[in-house]
Amino acid sequence: MSDPHSARRALVIGAATNxxxxxxxxxxxxxxxxxLVRALGxxxxxxxxxxxxxxxxxxxxDLGIAACLVRFVARYAATGETDERNRVxxxxxxxxxxxxxxxLLVGCAVAPFVAPxxxxxxxxxxxxxxxxxLLMLANxxxxxxxxxxxxxxxxxxRFGAKSAVRLAALAARVAGTVWxxxxxxxxxxxxxxxxxxxxxxxxxxxxxxxxxxxxxALSLRNVDRxxxxxxxxxxxxxxxxxxAGRVTVQTGAIVAGGFVSLAAAAHYALAARIVxxxxxLLRHVTTTLAPAVSAREAAGDLAGVRAVLLxxxxxxxxxxxxxxxxxLAFGAPFLDRWLGGPALxxxxxxxxxxxxxxxxxxxxxxxxxxxxxxxxKLKLFARAALCEAALNLVLCFALVGEFGIAGVAVAVAxxxxxxxxxxxxxxxxxxxxPVREYARRCWLKPLCxxxxxxxxxxxxxxxxxTWPALALGVCAGLGPYAVAVLAxxxxxxxxAVRAAEA
Numbered sequence: 360m361s362d363p364h365s366a367r368r369a370l371v372i373g374a375a376t377n378x379x380x381x382x383x384x385x386x387x388x389x390x391x392x393x394x395l396v397r398a399l400g401x402x403x404x405x406x407x408x409x410x411x412x413x414x415x416x417x418x419x420x421d422l423g424i425a426a427c428l429v430r431f432v433a434r435y436a437a438t439g440e441t442d443e444r445n446r447v448x449x450x451x452x453x454x455x456x457x458x459x460x461x462x463l464l465v466g467c468a469v470a471p472f473v474a475p476x477x478x479x480x481x482x483x484x485x486x487x488x489x490x491x492x493l494l495m496l497a498n499x500x501x502x503x504x505x506x507x508x509x510x511x512x513x514x515x516x517r518f519g520a521k522s523a524v525r526l527a528a529l530a531a532r533v534a535g536t537v538w539x540x541x542x543x544x545x546x547x548x549x550x551x552x553x554x555x556x557x558x559x560x561x562x563x564x565x566x567x568x569x570x571x572x573x574x575x576a577l578s579l580r581n582v583d584r585x586x587x588x589x590x591x592x593x594x595x596x597x598x599x600x601x602x603a604g605r606v607t608v609q610t611g612a613i614v615a616g617g618f619v620s621l622a623a624a625a626h627y628a629l630a631a632r633i634v635x636x637x638x639x640l641l642r643h644v645t646t647t648l649a650p651a652v653s654a655r656e657a658a659g660d661l662a663g664v665r666a667v668l669l670x671x672x673x674x675x676x677x678x679x680x681x682x683x684x685x686x687l688a689f690g691a692p693f694l695d696r697w698l699g700g701p702a703l704x705x706x707x708x709x710x711x712x713x714x715x716x717x718x719x720x721x722x723x724x725x726x727x728x729x730x731x732x733x734x735x736k737l738k739l740f741a742r743a744a745l746c747e748a749a750l751n752l753v754l755c756f757a758l759v760g761e762f763g764i765a766g767v768a769v770a771v772a773x774x775x776x777x778x779x780x781x782x783x784x785x786x787x788x789x790x791x792x793p794v795r796e797y798a799r800r801c802w803l804k805p806l807c808x809x810x811x812x813x814x815x816x817x818x819x820x821x822x823x824x825t826w827p828a829l830a831l832g833v834c835a836g837l838g839p840y841a842v843a844v845l846a847x848x849x850x851x852x853x854x855a856v857r858a859a860e861a
Contacts, residue, residue, distance in 0.1 A: 380522035380529075381643040385636045387533055392632060393698050396625065398540040405621030406477050406488065407546060408612045408628035413473055414495050420462040420503060423600070424451050425510045426649070426732055427590050432514025433650035433733075437657040441574035449581035450590055452507045459503035466496035476617075491546040498554040505561035507577070508568045514650050515572045524567065528560035600737060603744030607751050607775060611767045618759045627764040629698065630710035631771075637686065638718055641679045642725040645671065652733025664730065665790050669800050671726040676805035679722040681812050681840050685833055686715045688816040695824035704824075713768035717776040723801070724779035727786035736789050740782060747778035808843040812836030 396404045428451045435444035474489040512521040535552035539545075568575050611631055616624030648667055655663040686693075690711050694704035731740050751774045758766025787797050815836040822832040 376519040376522045380525040382640055383526055384529055385640050387529060388632070389636060389697075391533070391536065392629065394540070395536075396629075396703075397699070398544045399546075402621045402625075403546070405616060405623075405625035405628070407549075409477055409616040409621065409624050410473075410488065410492060410495075410546075411612075413613065414492070414499065417462050417466055417496065417499055420458040420499075421506070422454065422458055424454055424458075424590060425506060427451070428507060428510040429514040429650055430653045430733065430735060431589070432511055433516070433653035434657045436515055437654040443586075445574070445576050445578075446581045446583055446586045447590065448507055448511060448575075449578055450583070450586040451510075452504055452577060453579060453582050454587070454590065455504040455507060459500040462503065463496055463500035466499075467493065470496065487546040491550045494547070494550040494554060498550070498557055502557055502561065505558075505565070508561060508564035511568050511572060511575065512564065513646070514653075516647070516650055516654075517567070517571050518647060520567050520571055521564065524560060524563045527563070528556050531559060532556040600741040600744045603741070603748035607748055607771060610752065610755060611764075611771055614755045614759050615764050615767055619763055623764055626703070626706040627710055627767060629694075629703070630707040630764070630768065631714060633694070633697075633707075633711055634686070634714040634718065637679075637682050637715070638721055641675055641682070641722045644675060644678075645722075645725045645729045648726065648729035649733040652730050653735075656734055661790070664734070665792060668726060668730050668786060668790060668792065669797065671729075672723050672797075672801040673805060675722050675726060676719065676802060677808065677844055679719050680805050680809040681837060683715060683718045684809060684813055684816060685836070686718070687712060688819075688836075689822055689829055689832060690715070692822045692824040693829055696826060696829065701824075709765045710768040713765060713772050716772050717779060720776055720779040724782045727783045730786050731782070731789065734789065736785075739785055743778055743781045743785075747774040750774040750777075804844075804847045808840060808847055811839035811843045815839055 395407070399407065428447065431447045432444055435441070435447070470489060470492040474492055478486075478488050509521055512518070532552060535556060536549065539548040539552055568577075612624045612628045615627040648671060652664050652667055655661075655667070691704055691708045694707050694711065695701050698704055698707070728740065731737055751770055754770030754773065755767055758770050760766075762769070783797070784794060786792075787794050813836075816832070819832055819835060822828045
């Protein structure tokens with residue numbers, strides 16, 4: 360068995376590099392969103408958001424195969440079974456090729472019916488919608504089989520190299536987007552930029568697999584029935600969980616655009632985007648946990664898996680709680696400054712506050728979910744996710760008419776909070792960790808530390824919508840918070856040292 364300190368250090372380094380690339384992606388999206396609203400106009404940006412929501416459903420043709428591939432690559436890396444790994448990779452690639460072809464066929468059949476509904480609400484640029492949808496569908500169809508390469512790198516825990524490629528592709532995407540917006544803004548040119556940079560990224564990922572993963576080979580001759588059955592058994596539950604996730608994340612903007620207006624879809628999408636940015640910025644740290652859990656399970660280290668759940672949850676809660684409180688305390692002036700005026704901020708903030716209500720719980724749940732993915736215990740998780748999605752849809756249609764995008768936000772936040780609680784309890788039961796111990800070891804210290812910034816921000820006057828004022832207000836609370844965290848984490852260690860010396 361490997362040294363636990365080395366394993367923990369490798370896990371932390373992998374999480375840090377993976378997070379750094381994702382943080383750069385989110386920072387770019389953060390600054391591009393208001394830029395695109397101004398360059399395209401709110402209606403056309405709303406059309407982009409609605410089309411993006413529709414296209415997100417076609418990523419369901421992933422069928423849960425990606426999560427399966429990460430798990431098996433990590434397991435076979437731990438056991439040294441290179442041939443078995445290559446057979447699983449080949450089987451996943453074949454399934455992805457078939458799924459990509461199906462996605463393209465279905466998309467080409469559906470797009471002519473979706474495009475006119477979006478175009479009717481546009482005052483200009485309506486002719487771009489159908490070509491835009493078709494090009495993005497073709498992009499998806501090609502990306503599905505190519506996605507085996509980043510998933511192999513994840514399973515092999517080669518996060519640093521993968522992150523470097525992501526950053527290079529991101530730089531190219533930003534440069535292309537700005538060039539397009541300054542020379543001829545439109546949906547179709549944006550789709551061309553996204554397609555070209557996406558292909559560039561995945562070609563580099565493929566090169567990294569052959570260079571960095573020992574014994575890696577991709578050949579359709581390695582496809583066999585045993586591997587296909589193993590993939591099918593795991594990916595079915597992962598697919599159901601993915602389906603539920605798409606409904607939860609993407610339906611809001613579509614419902615707002617269909618039942619209110621494209622401008623309302625843009626307002627909801629901006630509110631959801633800022634909350635999802637905060638959520639994903641922290642949840643993305645946990646994506647490295649699934650292959651680590653799979654490797655520990657293969658080595659029979661269940662104590663290590665429990666440590667991943669408990670220590671990982673406490674760590675992400677330390678990160679998310681000040682973000683959660685900060686969104687509530689500074690959300691309105693932040694949106695005012697970010698979006699360039701109080702009108703958009705007033706339209707977006709109510710939905711932002713509602714969606715942010717379950718932020719801390721969602722980030723803590725992501726650790727539990729990665730443990731379940733790593734262990735392959737997805738049956739109950741997937742069915743609970745479907746229940747969340749169903750309740751989400753029912754509430755969306757029930758509330759949007761009377762409450763608009765605020766009603767849609769409630770329809771997303773309430774089922775999500777219930778689902779998060781269920782997932783955490785499920786992971787605790789699988790690992791035989793009492794819920795009371797989970798709450799004590801994971802939540803108690805972060806919640807106590809969060810009292811410090813909460814008190815400071817509650818006493819401060821409302822911040823002006825300027826970057827210096829916002830930064831000053833945030834730092835005023837983060838200073839006491841850092842002191843509280845250090846005191847809470849170091850106190851038990853000092854007591855242990857004193858007890859040992861006595």
